[in-house]
Amino acid sequence: MRLRQKSKNTFSEERVIPPRIGLLWLLGAVVLVLSPHLLRQPLWLSLFCLAVLGWRGFQLLRNWPAVNKWIRIFFTFAGFIAVLRSYGTITGRDAGLALLTVMLCLKLLEMKTQRDTMLVIFIGYFLVIGQFLYDQAIFIGLYLFLAVLVLTTALIFLNHPGSQRSHWRYNIKTAGGMLLQAMPMMVLLFILFPRIPGPLWGLPNQETMGRTGLSDEMSLGSITNLVNSEEIAFRAAFETDIPPANQLYWRGPVLWHTTGRHWRGIAETDPLTQRPPPDFTASGEASLYTVTLEPHDKRWLFALDLPASISIAARSRVDYQLLATKKVTELTRYQASSYLQYQVSSLAPDLETIALHLPLRANPRTRQLAQEWRQKGLSTNEIVTRAMAYISEGNFFYTRQPPALTGPNPVDSFLFDTKRGFCEHYAASFTTLMRAAGIPARVITGYQGGELNTQGNYLLVRQSDAHAWSEVWLDDRGWVRIDPTSLIPVENVETTIDASRFRSTLAKSLRYGDISWLTRGLSQMRQNWDAVNHAWNQWILGYGPETQDEFLTKLGLGKMNWQQIIALMFGLIILVLLPVAAYLLLRQAPATDPVNRLYQRFCQQLAKRGLPLKPGEGPVDYANRIITAQPEWASPVQQITALYTALRYAKVSHHEQFLELKNRVADFKP
Amino acid sequence: MSQIPKAKLNLSRFFTGVGPETGPILLDRRRVYILPSRSGVIFALVLFAMLLGAINYSNSLAHALTFLLASLGTVSMLHTFRNLRGLKFHPGQCHSVFAGETALFPLRIENNGDPRFAIKLAWPGQAPIIVDLAASDSRWINLPCPTSQRGRLKMQKANIYSRFPLGIFHAWGHVQFKTECIIYPRPSPERELPLQSISHSEAQGDRGRGSDDFASLRSYHAGDSLRHVHWKAFAREQGLLTKQFGGEQTDELWLNWEALAGLDVETRLSRLCRWILEADKLGLDYGLSLPDKQLPPGHGETHRHACLKALALFGNESK
Numbered sequence: 009m010r011l012r013q014k015s016k017n018t019f020s021e022e023r024v025i026p027p028r029i030g031l032l033w034l035l036g037a038v039v040l041v042l043s044p045h046l047l048r049q050p051l052w053l054s055l056f057c058l059a060v061l062g063w064r065g066f067q068l069l070r071n072w073p074a075v076n077k078w079i080r081i082f083f084t085f086a087g088f089i090a091v092l093r094s095y096g097t098i099t100g101r102d103a104g105l106a107l108l109t110v111m112l113c114l115k116l117l118e119m120k121t122q123r124d125t126m127l128v129i130f131i132g133y134f135l136v137i138g139q140f141l142y143d144q145a146i147f148i149g150l151y152l153f154l155a156v157l158v159l160t161t162a163l164i165f166l167n168h169p170g171s172q173r174s175h176w177r178y179n180i181k182t183a184g185g186m187l188l189q190a191m192p193m194m195v196l197l198f199i200l201f202p203r204i205p206g207p208l209w210g211l212p213n214q215e216t217m218g219r220t221g222l223s224d225e226m227s228l229g230s231i232t233n234l235v236n237s238e239e240i241a242f243r244a245a246f247e248t249d250i251p252p253a254n255q256l257y258w259r260g261p262v263l264w265h266t267t268g269r270h271w272r273g274i275a276e277t278d279p280l281t282q283r284p285p286p287d288f289t290a291s292g293e294a295s296l297y298t299v300t301l302e303p304h305d306k307r308w309l310f311a312l313d314l315p316a317s318i319s320i321a322a323r324s325r326v327d328y329q330l331l332a333t334k335k336v337t338e339l340t341r342y343q344a345s346s347y348l349q350y351q352v353s354s355l356a357p358d359l360e361t362i363a364l365h366l367p368l369r370a371n372p373r374t375r376q377l378a379q380e381w382r383q384k385g386l387s388t389n390e391i392v393t394r395a396m397a398y399i400s401e402g403n404f405f406y407t408r409q410p411p412a413l414t415g416p417n418p419v420d421s422f423l424f425d426t427k428r429g430f431c432e433h434y435a436a437s438f439t440t441l442m443r444a445a446g447i448p449a450r451v452i453t454g455y456q457g458g459e460l461n462t463q464g465n466y467l468l469v470r471q472s473d474a475h476a477w478s479e480v481w482l483d484d485r486g487w488v489r490i491d492p493t494s495l496i497p498v499e500n501v502e503t504t505i506d507a508s509r510f511r512s513t514l515a516k517s518l519r520y521g522d523i524s525w526l527t528r529g530l531s532q533m534r535q536n537w538d539a540v541n542h543a544w545n546q547w548i549l550g551y552g553p554e555t556q557d558e559f560l561t562k563l564g565l566g567k568m569n570w571q572q573i574i575a576l577m578f579g580l581i582i583l584v585l586l587p588v589a590a591y592l593l594l595r596q597a598p599a600t601d602p603v604n605r606l607y608q609r610f611c612q613q614l615a616k617r618g619l620p621l622k623p624g625e626g627p628v629d630y631a632n633r634i635i636t637a638q639p640e641w642a643s644p645v646q647q648i649t650a651l652y653t654a655l656r657y658a659k660v661s662h663h664e665q666f667l668e669l670k671n672r673v674a675d676f677k678p
Numbered sequence: 679m680s681q682i683p684k685a686k687l688n689l690s691r692f693f694t695g696v697g698p699e700t701g702p703i704l705l706d707r708r709r710v711y712i713l714p715s716r717s718g719v720i721f722a723l724v725l726f727a728m729l730l731g732a733i734n735y736s737n738s739l740a741h742a743l744t745f746l747l748a749s750l751g752t753v754s755m756l757h758t759f760r761n762l763r764g765l766k767f768h769p770g771q772c773h774s775v776f777a778g779e780t781a782l783f784p785l786r787i788e789n790n791g792d793p794r795f796a797i798k799l800a801w802p803g804q805a806p807i808i809v810d811l812a813a814s815d816s817r818w819i820n821l822p823c824p825t826s827q828r829g830r831l832k833m834q835k836a837n838i839y840s841r842f843p844l845g846i847f848h849a850w851g852h853v854q855f856k857t858e859c860i861i862y863p864r865p866s867p868e869r870e871l872p873l874q875s876i877s878h879s880e881a882q883g884d885r886g887r888g889s890d891d892f893a894s895l896r897s898y899h900a901g902d903s904l905r906h907v908h909w910k911a912f913a914r915e916q917g918l919l920t921k922q923f924g925g926e927q928t929d930e931l932w933l934n935w936e937a938l939a940g941l942d943v944e945t946r947l948s949r950l951c952r953w954i955l956e957a958d959k960l961g962l963d964y965g966l967s968l969p970d971k972q973l974p975p976g977h978g979e980t981h982r983h984a985c986l987k988a989l990a991l992f993g994n995e996s997k
Contacts, residue, residue, distance in 0.1 A: 018803035021841065021848075022716055101735070126717040126845060130724040133747055137728050140739040149739055156743070160750065160844070167845040168796045169808050182843055186757065190749035197745035208734045338736040549738045581752075588753060592760050593707075595792075604814070623702075623768045624786050624818060 022123040029173050030165035031068055034125055035061060037158040038116065041132045042109065044139050044148070049106055050094045056087070060113040080118050087114060105138040125166050132159050144339075144549050146541060157183055189591075192584035200560075200577040202570045203553040207337075222308070222453055222474050224261040226271040228418040228436050238470055240302055241455055242310060243542050245466035247296040251312070253457050255348045257477065257489060258310040258469065260454035262327035264362045268370025269418050271436055271451055274327070274362070283326045286354045288314060288486065290347035300545045301340045307331045310454060310469075312346035313489060319343040320554050326359065327450070341550035352486035355448060363448035363481060371419040371440060378444035388482060391445045392490065395438060400495040403427060404434075434492035435476035448481035452489070464539035603655045603666065606673045610648055617678050627653055644676050698833065698856045702788075703767040705838065705851040710763045712755060718846035721751060754844040761840045762849045764791050765811075770818065772859035774983065774990070776951070777828045781859045782820035785836075789815050796842040799853075801834055828863040828947065828990045832856075862986040866948040869914060871956050872937055873897050895919045895960055911960070930975040931957050931964040933985075947989045954989075958982045968992060 039061060046054040066072060087110035088098070095103035112131045119125055136152045136159075160183035165171045168179075242258075263271040274281050295312055309322055309330040320342040321333045332340070355363070366375070377398075381391045410429040413421045419440045422433050429437075435451045442449035456475035458467035477491040551559075560566055565573065611621045611630075619637060621630050631649040635642045651669040703709075714722065725748055732740035770784030787797070789811040798806035799819055809817055821836055839850035873895070895908055897919060908919040933953045938946040950966065957964040958977070965975035966985045970992075973985055 019800065019805045122845070123717065127720065130721055133743075134724060134728060134731075137731055137737075137740045137743055140737050140743065141731075141735050144737065144739045152739075152743075156746070163845065164843045167842050168810075170796065170810050182757075186750055186753050186843070187746070189753045190746055193749035193752060194742065194746040197748065198742055201741075201745065203741075204733050205736070207736070208730060339738070548742070551738050552736055585752065585756075589756050592756050593763070624770055624784075 022121060024122045024169070025120065026122050026125050026166045027169055027171040028068055029171045029175075030162060030168070031119075031125065032065070033158070033162035033165045033176075034128060035065055035068070035116070037155065037162045038112065038128065038132055040155040040158055041135050041139075041152075042112070044143075044151075045105065045109055045135060048142065049109060052090060052094075053106055053109060057109060057113045060116050064116050074120065075117050080114065083117065084114055087111075101138075101141055105135070105141075108135060108138065122166065126163070129159055129163050129166075146544050157187060160187065189588045192588075193581050196577060196580050196584060198551070199556075200573055200580070202573060203551075203556045205553045222260050222304075222455075224263070224273050224306075224308075224453070226263055226432050226436060226451065226453070226476065228269050228271075228413060228422070228433060238472060241304075241469045241471050241473065242299050242301040243461075243466050243468050243545070244297045244299050244458065245464070245542075245546075247298070248293065249295075250460065250467065251295055251348055254494075255312070256457050256467070257313045257452075257475075257491075258455040259313050259315065259328060259330075259452060260308050260310055261452075262325070262329050263451040263453065264327070264359075266366065266436075266440070268367045268416075268440075269413075273329075274325075276331075280358065281325045281327075283356070285324045285326050285328050286352055286356070288347075288350045288352040290314075290316070291349040291351075292347065294345045294347055296343070296345050298341060298343045298546075300542065300550055301336055301342070303337050303339060305335055305337055307333075307335055309336070309340075309342065309344075311344040312348065314350045314352075315344055315346050317345045319558070326356075338552065339545055339549040340552070341546060341555055350486075355481050355487075360448050360481070363450055364443055364446065366440065366443050371417045371444075373417070373420040373424055374437070374440055375444040377423075378441055378446075382445055388447055391447065392442070392480060392482070392488075395441050395445075396490065396492070396495055398423075398441075399434065399438070399492050400497065404496050404500060406430060406493065406496045406501045431476045431493040434496075435478050438490065438492040439478045439480075442478065442480050450479050452477050452479055456491075461535045461539055461542070463535050464542050466539075466542060468538055468542075603652065603669065606669055607648075607652045607656075610652075610673045610676060613676060613678060627656075638678070641678055644672060648672050648676060698854045700769075700856050702769070703853050703855075705762055705765045705767070705853075707759075707763055710759060710849055710851045712759050712847055712849040715841055715846055715848040718751070718848070721747075721846045725751070751844070751846055755847045757843050758840060758847040758849045760792075761794050761842050762797070762838065762851060765789060765794065765797065765838070765851075767838075767853045767855075769855035769857045772831075772833075772857055774860040774862055774986070775825060776862045777825050777864040779825060781823045781825050781831055781861065783823060783833050783836075783855075783857055783859065785819045785821060785853065785855075787811060787817050787819060789813070794840075794842075796840055798837075798839050800837050800839075802837055806837075806839075823859075825859075825861045828861050828944075828992075829994055830991070831859040831861050833858065860987050860990050862990045863944065863947040863951045865952040865955055866945070867952075868949065869952060869956055871931065871953055871960075872933070873919075873931075895962070908960075931962050932967055932975070933957065933964055934967045935969055936967070943993070947992055951986060951989050954982060954985045 042057055042061075046057060067074075088107070091103055091106045091110060092098055095106060097103045098107050108131060112128060112135065115124060115128050115131065119128055133156065136155055139148065139152055157180070161176070161179045164179045164182055165175070168175070171179075261273050263273050265272050265274070294316060297312075299310060301309065309318065309320075309332050311318065311330055314328055315324065315330055318330055320340070322330050322342070323333075324330055330344075378391075381394055386394060405428045407428045408430055410433060411426045413426065413433075415421050419437045422429055422437050423441070435453075439449040439451050453474070453476045455469045455473045456477075457473055458469040460466075461468050475491075475493070477489060477493070479487045479489050482488050557566070560568070560573070565576070568576065607627070614620065614634060617638075619634055625633075627649050631645050634645050648669065651665055651672065655665055655669060725744060728740065728744040728747070731737075732744050766788040768786040768788065770786060772781060772783050775781050785799070787799075787809065791813065793813050793815075794811040797809050797811065799809070799821060800806035801821070801823070807819055807821065809819060811817060823831065823834070825831060833855050835852050835854040837850055838853055839848060841848055895911070911919045933950055935946060935950065938949055941949070950968075954964065954966065961977065963975040963977050964985075966973040966988060968988060971988050973981075973988060
């Protein structure tokens with residue numbers, strides 16, 4: 009017998025209309041997630057999203073009708089074309105996220121069913137990840153964790169048809185509790201899940217901005233304003249003692265070729281650079297340190313002069329510049345060791361030619377000066393000393409805003425006329441002067457010094473610490489570093505800001521901040537905060553394929569292959585989920601209400617006398633049935649029932665009534 | 679004699695439940711099933727895309743968030759499972775309805791644990807009834823079931839399911855009690871009672887006390903006082919009836935199967951059903967005569983149910 013009508017439209021959970029309060033929460037969560045994106049994305053997109061969000065909010069609150077289908081289709085195409093026109097592409101990070109934002113907003117416009125809203129939440133989660141591609145700072149992390157919490161709360165609202173506004177506290181608690189319970193498993197996945205070195209597909213060029221204060225080219229006189237960015241270049245934590253400041257020369261690109269004005273390094277395509285670097289003999293202990301390098305979109309890795317080893321895939325060029333195998337587009341951690349006292353054994357003849365080369369016509373006065381020194385019969389060492397004295401005693405000034413050197417002979421102009429400049433001027437000019445005197449020389453760029461963070465015991469090197477200096481080849485001592493900028497007398501440094509910079513480049517002492525207690529306090533706070541950031545960078549952001557390898561080796565898991573690691577990971581996940589499951593599933597049901605317990609005792613008494621409570625029977629019906637069956641129990645039964653219903657269904661509990669119920673039940677012995 | 683022990687994994691139980699049961703049903707861990715919902719599958723795909731993005735950009739926090747969400751999904755499985763597990767269902771008595779009306783199968787849900795949210799009960803493929811239960815709460819639910827034919831309506835298998843809290847897992851169980859509902863025949867729209875078959879039985883006339891007391895109805899004869907016409911019945915297009923008052927006699931109405939000779943079975947039952955309802959409404963004593971059953975005249979709720987039940991089960995009683 010088929011009595012039930014079969015409906016053709018079977019019910020689907022996905023097509024349920026979610027509760028309105030859930031939709032409002034969803035809008036709130038979307039605002040949180042989108043805000044940082046909208047600050048970055050083109051104006052039209054931000055305005056469109058804000059309009060959609062505003063309209064949807066009003067639509068929900070005022071019960072406006074839904075948007076016409078054709079309008080939605082129009083916006084879909086318009087959004088697509090607008091992204092294509094703004095970015096010239098629809099793939100890649102920027103355009104992809106813009107497109108995702110458009111999709112999210114369109115989905116907001118049309119969303120009606122449970123399926124739509126769930127999709128919006130998932131796109132929301134995805135956009136949180138999108139934001140991480142731009143910024144992974146602690147505050148951004150915390151902010152976006154909050155966004156995830158709100159998204160999850162909205163998800164709970166949406167999946168609870170009986171949702172009410174007043175549930176927000178409970179739902180946030182549930183979402184937070186679930187995220188908390190998810191933490192152990194997340195940590196395991198984070199540590200053990202095999203990290204695959206990216207990228208899987210190409211990263212378009214513009215995606216990581218070159219933020220470095222360094223360049224592998226130098227153009228004398230054209231830069232009249234020095235990079236003064238407080239951005240962090242890298243941090244270095246020393247295992248051995250921190251070397252004195254005048255030894256802290258972080259080696260970057262080495263510049264060999266010059267046109268008299270421009271300087272550049274040996275091209276990577278030149279077979280010269282493929283040559284292994286010449287041997288050097290080191291004296292003294294090696295310095296051991298870990299560098300956490302901010303992404304700069306170049307292959308350069310920085311290490312103290314002279315680097316001896318590095319822990320990640322990298323190679324040393326013939327001029328001891330370290331190059332990673334691919335561009336540093338992510339925070340990178342590596343350990344390196346350097347010898348601060350060293351003697352390079354040899355200079356290959358072809359490199360010597362480059363190190364002596366000067367353009368024939370440029371800078372005649374400089375060449376003439378060098379020739380004079382040579383003709384006086386000065387030895388190589390004497391010439392170097394002479395040149396250094398020329399700068400320290402020649403009324404040279406340090407300034408960040410040097411006069412432009414527009415003439416055909418910029419070094420001449422600098423050395424003999426303007427005498428004002430910063431490290432690049434000094435390094436280029438000094439190197440030119442050396443070459444003119446027949447001494448092989450080259451320009452080294454990199455960073456100098458660093459700020460000691462006493463909290464984390466590491467050096468913080470900023471972009472403003474970018475520096476350039478010279479190296480000269482002396483037959484008896486190999487390559488010798490000469491930092492001409494440090495030769496300028498202190499009184500010739502133009503401003504106080506320059507003075508502080510200059511002090512750092514002078515490398516007399518590490519900067520410990522100022523003497524004033526306020527600056528000291530602020531500097532202390534800044535140091536604490538940077539120490540936190542450093543830990544964050546080192547342990548969380550810098551955790552990649554190499555660090556994972558290193559960490560697993562430390563844990564003694566280095567010999568496991570990835571299948572074993574995955575097996576271990578799943579085993580451990582089950583292990584950490586067990587307590588959560590036990591907490592959720594084995595927890596005792598909350599002890600029944602004492603009032604209920606008393607009433608149950610009363611019912612048990614009656615059940616013994618053959619009058620059990622029937623399933624579904626209310627207390628009043630039950631009492632009436634008992635009184636009909638056993639009129640002599642009427643008085644206690646009525647009293648107990650009245651007390652019970654009063655205590656059970658009244659909002660306020662009265663202790664006196666409870667005590668009375670307790671006594672009556674105890675006295676009730678039918 | 680088979681020595682093979684029963685297989686522990688019973689797949690049919692997974693799909694169809696264990697069949698009708700008499701007593702309360704406790705959804706223990708063996709009776710709650712859980713699988714990702716369709717949204718859950720989409721969630722997994724989104725997570726995979728996130729992982730690819732995280733790998734491509736070697737982004738640590740993107741990795742962390744992907745892992746956090748994957749863990750959140752896993753934890754939500756436990757929550758969804760817990761939301762359903764341990765619920766206890768008690769059967770209730772189903773009240774009879776007429777064919778074409780909606781029968782209600784009552785169930786009592788008992789929650790002995792933490793609060794439960796968005797517990798859904800539904801016949802397969804139908805829109806659910808949604809309940810929230812406070813801690814240690816219990817609630818009556820009526821599962822509506824449309825009817826079309828008279829007879830015994832057995833309770834179908836009901837799905838108990840929930841996707842709370844995140845909607846990415848679907849936990850379900852089955853509840854089916856041996857409850858059944860008697861479905862009366864659909865009452866015929868023709869309301870006229872066969873008043874010619876009223877028999878006057880003086881022997882049983884003990885109901886009327888005094889001349890103002892209403893005793894019975896008979897068809898209108900010319901000359902009857904208009905004050906005694908049963909206008910309500912007239913308004914219901916049952917023809918003109920005159921109320922009779924006083925007297926030492928009651929009228930017994932026999933509702934006879936044979937009086938409807940020439941009509942098909944269901945129409946006859948439908949007409950009889952309407953007669954019973956009308957007679958009951960007018961407060962008459964009525965008897966029911968069916969080919970296989972005779973119900974002596976009587977009145978009241980129990981009598982009415984007995985007569986209607988006889989109609990409902992007519993021809994099916996042997997089953």
